Amino acid sequence: MKLKDQNTEATILEAAKHIFMEKGLYGARMQDIANQAGINKALLHYYFRNKERLFDEVFGGALERYFQNMDIISDETLPIIERVLTYSNRFVHFLAEYPQMSIFLIKEISSNQALFHLKVNGIKKDKKYSLLTLLNEGIRNGELPSLDPVVFLMNLHSMCAYPFVAAPIFQVICQSSGVQWADSNHEKLLNSIHDFIHFKLSKSNL
Amino acid sequence: MKLKDQNTEATILEAAKHIFMEKGLYGARMQDIANQAGINKALLHYYFRNKERLFDEVFGGALERYFQNMDIISDETLPIIERVLTYSNRFVHFLAEYPQMSIFLIKEISSNQALFHLKVNGIKKDKKYSLLTLLNEGIRNGELPSLDPVVFLMNLHSMCAYPFVAAPIFQVICQSSGVQWADSNHEKLLNSIHDFIHFKLSKSNL
DNA sequence: TCATGGTTTAACCAAATGGTTAACAAAGGT
DNA sequence: ACCTTTGTTAACCATTTGGTTAAACCATGA
Numbered sequence: 001m002k003l004k005d006q007n008t009e010a011t012i013l014e015a016a017k018h019i020f021m022e023k024g025l026y027g028a029r030m031q032d033i034a035n036q037a038g039i040n041k042a043l044l045h046y047y048f049r050n051k052e053r054l055f056d057e058v059f060g061g062a063l064e065r066y067f068q069n070m071d072i073i074s075d076e077t078l079p080i081i082e083r084v085l086t087y088s089n090r091f092v093h094f095l096a097e098y099p100q101m102s103i104f105l106i107k108e109i110s111s112n113q114a115l116f117h118l119k120v121n122g123i124k125k126d127k128k129y130s131l132l133t134l135l136n137e138g139i140r141n142g143e144l145p146s147l148d149p150v151v152f153l154m155n156l157h158s159m160c161a162y163p164f165v166a167a168p169i170f171q172v173i174c175q176s177s178g179v180q181w182a183d184s185n186h187e188k189l190l191n192s193i194h195d196f197i198h199f200k201l202s203k204s205n206l
Numbered sequence: 207m208k209l210k211d212q213n214t215e216a217t218i219l220e221a222a223k224h225i226f227m228e229k230g231l232y233g234a235r236m237q238d239i240a241n242q243a244g245i246n247k248a249l250l251h252y253y254f255r256n257k258e259r260l261f262d263e264v265f266g267g268a269l270e271r272y273f274q275n276m277d278i279i280s281d282e283t284l285p286i287i288e289r290v291l292t293y294s295n296r297f298v299h300f301l302a303e304y305p306q307m308s309i310f311l312i313k314e315i316s317s318n319q320a321l322f323h324l325k326v327n328g329i330k331k332d333k334k335y336s337l338l339t340l341l342n343e344g345i346r347n348g349e350l351p352s353l354d355p356v357v358f359l360m361n362l363h364s365m366c367a368y369p370f371v372a373a374p375i376f377q378v379i380c381q382s383s384g385v386q387w388a389d390s391n392h393e394k395l396l397n398s399i400h401d402f403i404h405f406k407l408s409k410s411n412l
Numbered sequence: 413t414c415a416t417g418g419t420t421t422a423a424c425c426a427a428a429t430g431g432t433t434a435a436c437a438a439a440g441g442t
Numbered sequence: 443a444c445c446t447t448t449g450t451t452a453a454c455c456a457t458t459t460g461g462t463t464a465a466a467c468c469a470t471g472a
Contacts, residue, residue, distance in 0.1 A: 008419080026233035027317060030460060040421050045461060070379070103316045109374050110309045111233060116374060125382040132383040150385060151398045154369050154376060162364035165371060168315050168322060170360060173276070176331040177338035179356060192357045199405050214449080236430060246451050251431060253449095 009047050012037045013057060016048075020058045021104045025111070028055075059108055060119050066105060067120070069094045071129040080138040081201045084156075087131060088193050091160045096186050102165045131156075138201075145203050152200055159193050215253050218243045219263060222254075226264045227306045230313050234261075265314055266325050272311060273326070275300045277335040286344040287407045290362075293337060294399050297366045302392050308371045337362075344407075351409050358406055365399050 015037035019028045030051055034041040048054035074083045095102060109116040127133050131153055138144035174181040221243035225234045236257055240247040254260035280289040301308060315322040333339050337359055344350035380387040
């Protein structure tokens with residue numbers, strides 16, 4: 001009975017992640033979280049003062065992990081195009097590992113932008129390691145062709161993230177056209193994204 | 207006082223759209239909707255039996271409009287690539303007109319997939335006018351290069367829809383890199399999407 | 413052993429919320 | 443004028459839900 005002890009808090013957080021990701025802030029019930037964690041509801045309030053704080057923890061954690069994943073961490077001596085390819089790989093694999101993450105963030109961000117801005121300001125974002133900075137640098141020094149870095153970033157992120165966000169919609173589209181749908185074949189997706197990166201960032205394509 | 211009469215129902219629906227799109231099914235309060243419509247809460251139940259039915263109306267309507275927009279309606283004598291370009295134009299302009307639409311659908315679909323499948327089955331989807339069918343046809347008869355139509359469709363939809371879905375995230379990314387962010391410049395986006403379509407669907411690119 | 417302090421629970425509470433009721437108002441047909 | 447139907451409201455109700463409380467539990471050190 002007392003085996004849990006210190007990990008009770010972790011158990012609760014795990015359960016809260018699960019429920020909040022599925023139901024969202026408003027849809028989630030404290031009782032559901034308690035059930036999921038296998039504990040009494042009052043214990044939630046013992047570890048986390050109230051629903052808002054518990055949610056903050058989950059939301060903030062997810063945001064942080066999400067934005068961490070957007071740093072360019074690859075070897076600085078590599079050509080920019082290689083680093084962007086690596087970036088897209090990391091992004092897709094990250095999303096494949098946490099398929100609900102994007103949906104959760106988008107849901108909650110859209111329904112509480114104030115909290116989002118508050119939380120995101122608390123996360124240190126290093127300009128030095130951002131994709132936009134890298135692109136701008138490459139364009140300035142001629143390593144990349146001249147293109148709009150914001151549009152490119154949007155295209156890239158879109159192609160990486162939206163398949164996870166809109167998976168149920170894509171399933172239905174495929175079904176209704178009688179096309180087979182392989183849920184987990186992210187390699188094909190990545191190949192196409194790599195093609196796109198080469199297309200946009202290779203100078204030979206001009 | 208009695209001026210409204212027949213349009214009360216429409217007023218309620220309009221208010222419900224507004225509130226549900228902003229807050230989602232769980233976050234929306236019947237009282238909020240009544241306030242937004244400027245009427246008594248009981249009147250909601252007079253026109254729509256309960257919250258679920260009112261939501262169904264909004265959700266179903268949104269779904270229908272969304273999927274209607276996915277029909278290929280352009281002139282059949284045009285080259286396929288032209289028709290796909292037109293398709294992307296329509297899609298982006300549609301989303302630009304209803305920027306919350308995608309987020310709303312994704313939110314609610316992800317938190318109630320059963321309802322989604324139920325509703326979507328009630329919408330007649332004509333294989334004949336689907337993008338996938340068109341692509342398959344073009345590939346079969348050699349008008350298009352050989353490519354995976356599902357991946358292409360995912361890429362295309364992603365680039366069109368995700369900028370609206372993740373607008374707040376993109377804003378933050380741009381801000382934190384000190385890049386100016388023009389919210390409404392969809393023409394740049396469309397240009398890039400058109401480039402992509404040409405890149406993928408032109409045989410000359412092989 | 414037993415006192416102590418952190419941990420856990422059952423029972424409870426107040427507020428919020430979806431939904432109902434009964435009465436009233438307006439309009440239209442007779 | 444009067445009855446019926448439709449539209450509208452204030453007040454009310456039952457349930458759900460986030461949150462609290464007081465008591466119990468249990469490991470541990472004096």
